[in-house]
Amino acid sequence: MPELPEVETIRSQLALKLRSRRFxxxxxHDGRLTRPEPPEVVAAELAGEVVRDVRRRGKYLIFAFESGRHLLVHLRMTGSFQHPAAVGPDPHRRAVVNLDDGSDVAFRDVRRFGTWLLLEPGELDAYLSARIGDEPLEGAFTTAVFARALAGRSAPIKGALLDQRAVAGVGNIYADEALWRARIHPQRPAGELARQEVAALRKTVRQVLGLGIARQGATLSTFRDPNGRKGRMQKAFKVYGLEGEPCERCATPIVKTRVAGRGTWFCPTCQPDPR
Ligand SMILES: [Zn+2]
Incomplete structure (x- = not known):
C-alpha cells in the first residue's frame, strides 16, 4: 500500500504536470471509486475545473481547484496515476481525465479500493482533521506533540504508528523501519515509551520518510510513479521483508511476527522485548 513517501512522489510529479491545467x-468507469455518488455525476462536476495545485495530507492526494473545491483521492492498496496515459485497452483503468493541453491522466487500480471524493469549498479541513493527525515532516510535529498523541495508549507502538490519527502517513513498511532505527520493540505499549524513546522515534520516523521520498518511494509489487517508474526505497530496507537476514548492526537474524494484525519485522537483539 502506498504510504507517505509514495504518495508524495506521485504528488510532486502530478503537481508539475497538472498545475494550471483544466479538466x-x-x-x-467504476462506481466503487466515487461511492455513494454516481460516477457520471462526479465526472460531470469535475469537467471545467482548473488545477491550482496538487497537495498531500497523510496518504491523501488533494487536487485543489481554482474554484475552491477539492478532489480528495485515496490510493488504498493499488491505486496509481499515469501521465501520459497508456494507449490501448487496460482492464484496470478506472478513470481518465482529458486535460486542456491534449494529454490524458489515467487512474489505475487493480484491487479497486481507491476512492475519489469531491469536496465543496470550505469542507476540506474539517474532513481531514476528523480523520488524520499531524504531518510528521512538518515543524509542528515536535516530540511533545508526538508524546501527547501516544500518551495513555496501551496498544503496541507499531499499532499506534499505523493509526493515522496519531501520526499521518506512516504505514507498515515505514513503521517497521523507524522502530528498528530507534531500537524499539514493536510490541511495546505506546503510552509507556520513555520521553527519550519518543524523541528517538520521532527522529527516525522523519528519517525513513525523508529517505523514502528521496528514493521516490518503495516498489514491492505494484507501485509506480505517474511516469511508470519504480521507487528505490526497497533497496534501503533494514528489516522490512528481511526475515532471517542478518541485522546490519548486530548480525542477529531478523524475525518476522504479527503486531496489530500486520506482518512485522524486527531485530530481537537491537529491539529487546521488555516482557
Ligand atoms: Zn540488531
Missing part, C-alpha cells in the same frame, strides 16, 4: 472531460 476538459472526465470519464469514471
Amino acid at each position: 476538459d472531460h472526465v470519464e469514471i
Whole structure:
C-alpha cells in the first residue's frame, strides 16, 4: 500500500504536470471509486475545473481547484496515476481525465479500493482533521506533540504508528523501519515509551520518510510513479521483508511476527522485548 513517501512522489510529479491545467472531460468507469455518488455525476462536476495545485495530507492526494473545491483521492492498496496515459485497452483503468493541453491522466487500480471524493469549498479541513493527525515532516510535529498523541495508549507502538490519527502517513513498511532505527520493540505499549524513546522515534520516523521520498518511494509489487517508474526505497530496507537476514548492526537474524494484525519485522537483539 502506498504510504507517505509514495504518495508524495506521485504528488510532486502530478503537481508539475497538472498545475494550471483544466479538466476538459472526465470519464469514471467504476462506481466503487466515487461511492455513494454516481460516477457520471462526479465526472460531470469535475469537467471545467482548473488545477491550482496538487497537495498531500497523510496518504491523501488533494487536487485543489481554482474554484475552491477539492478532489480528495485515496490510493488504498493499488491505486496509481499515469501521465501520459497508456494507449490501448487496460482492464484496470478506472478513470481518465482529458486535460486542456491534449494529454490524458489515467487512474489505475487493480484491487479497486481507491476512492475519489469531491469536496465543496470550505469542507476540506474539517474532513481531514476528523480523520488524520499531524504531518510528521512538518515543524509542528515536535516530540511533545508526538508524546501527547501516544500518551495513555496501551496498544503496541507499531499499532499506534499505523493509526493515522496519531501520526499521518506512516504505514507498515515505514513503521517497521523507524522502530528498528530507534531500537524499539514493536510490541511495546505506546503510552509507556520513555520521553527519550519518543524523541528517538520521532527522529527516525522523519528519517525513513525523508529517505523514502528521496528514493521516490518503495516498489514491492505494484507501485509506480505517474511516469511508470519504480521507487528505490526497497533497496534501503533494514528489516522490512528481511526475515532471517542478518541485522546490519548486530548480525542477529531478523524475525518476522504479527503486531496489530500486520506482518512485522524486527531485530530481537537491537529491539529487546521488555516482557
Ligand atoms: Zn540488531
